[in-house]
Amino acid sequence: MAAQSQIFVAAPVRTGAVEALADLLETMNAGPGTADPANALLPFGRIPTIHVARFVILDDPSLPDRQQIARELPASEPLRLAFIANCDGSEDQLLRELVQLATPGLQQIFSHCSDFDARADLLAWLRAHRIIPAAIYANWPGRSMTQVREEAALHKTLRQAHLAHPKASPEQLRHVLLAAARSVPLTPLPAPTFAEKVAHMGDFLRLPLYAALLSPLLVPALPFLVLLLRWRETHDPVLAPVPSIARNKLLKSIEDRDVTNQYSTIGSLKPGRFRRWLTVAILWIIDWSGRHLFTTGRLGRVNTIHFASWTFLDDKRRVCFASNYDGSREAYNDDFINKVAFGLNLSFSNGLGYPQTNWLIFDGARREQDFKRYLFHHQIPTQVWYKAMPGLTTYDLARNTRIRQGLTANLTGSELRAWIAEI
Template structure:
């Protein structure tokens, strides 16, 4: 970003909001509501409050550039989204990105956006293949069916079924497209990458595992913990951007511990996380946690820093507790290579189990999200999954006990 533009940029981004941090879908700069493929999106200034921590890691640069990031979760391809953004919001995007150091009045916006696109190292999608259009249609179906059910409180399930089918006929339900054959082949090939790589690398990795384990443990016992007491002022700033909807955003940035060992360990772990999210945890749950809509881990500055962004249901405190109580080992895998992280044992033990240190560490790295858009406000991951089940029952009516359970969900 250009020097000294932060006040002006912050004021400009604030004009996009209907509430603190909450984007107006029809704001004049980037009217997110006109982009049908979007699920969630955000503009965020990457001012890293943890950079002073690098005083304990003299091999890392003291300074990094302050960046402006646009992060989106959407249907279709990145090229398609970028084309839609330029077609719908080119003047507003020019005003926003005009604060960046290499953006000029005559810059080709489309080419600039492509050149500055960074692919995330790992991404998680709550339900792969469920489009924004499908979410909207199924929510509309649920609303119509619920209204019809409540209008006939004494009707039996068998009596209700024709009433519900008549009411639901008014809702357009486009067929859920089956994945193309080429996509399935690509997914199968990607699925096989992990086992094939494990077999191919086993002769090299197995003999070196004792050495790597000793090196890991040696570093774990010496890595300092940086978990300062939260600032009330920062907490007020972050809290003002939260709990406007059932879903919240979370953004955090931080440095990796120095050295190639931690760098390559992080690359390997995030690759496995991405593989697991793509092939194992794509139907409503990330391990035992079912409140996350989308999440991503992205390397910055030649791999020295990582940006984490997520969209989750509930409060920040409940979000943290959910992970600590259910998948603390996953938190350790994901974040323990970060500078200052609470000490782990053998990579997956302890760490996040030191609850207060862990929460202070998270707070230390969290940064405010200046603009956040959610296409379907009021809908949780549970709501979306329920609506999909309701649609299935509507299209293929159950009977008996299954019919009663289906109606109970409406």
């Protein structure tokens, strides 16, 4: 399995520099909502390991909520610029490639940050501003960009061969397709080493081990924690303002430029240690589940997400959520509400102003209009968004992998016809 990482680098923006920064980031785009792979500042297309990447100014529109319903929280927080990318290999490998390829452009971008010094070591500065996400989800961990590109080329080649032989029987067509496939180079998929298998199993056992170690403390405290949760649920205020038409137009202007969209949100957690540590625990379990349970293209019943992450900011007072998903924003929200509303409640209900839940997993997102207004209230525009393979959905990626697997399988009868039907 190919090693993969997500990198999240964030730094505070200098006072008065936001407008100039936004204008500079706009020069990286080929059009609204679409980064130019060959842009002069950071040519994403020259880094073959990147799947998706974005620059986003974390300008939190929900901060005024604190003055209404959470005065114990600070009235303001630093406004940051974040760079988020999902890649093959390690975070440090990507940072080194970025510095080697685009030092002048990165210096120009991050010069808008208050603590940036162009004379300092850029790699060290990026490392110092790296934040480890609390939870990461990948649609198919280990599917590298090399695999994605080669399997897309394979599908295209086989599709052309298929269309050129419309009257061939399935058996005849299979011989044609196998011959055509030999013209497409396919890098062997790496098998996990024994050490990697041991490490993966050790990581899997962490959850039951922690549960066993903490149970002497948690079991006696559980009735109190449940009552505290229920009291909080019935007393925490809900805030779901009517969406701004102007901001909705802004968000729509950078959406639906490809079959895949970006999604960036930021918001505050409800005050108090209870909500903070409940969020920490839930996101830790989500992160663990992304590595061990949801590894074959589906997050619960949802199969449209390429990558997603939750990242704490400001001593865990705020969370930034970033995702890359297929389809429209409305369909994305509806998909989650209809299929995994309980999961939305688990991962977001500790947010300030979230629709009221019952026993943590019920109601909440099921209050559809309040939930959608809550989401919109926290969504922010993504200034630069790059996707390495535009036009490919998660379904396309999975189909291309199945087609590749069919090359070496002994297919006959209905299995052969099903394989051909996917080409």
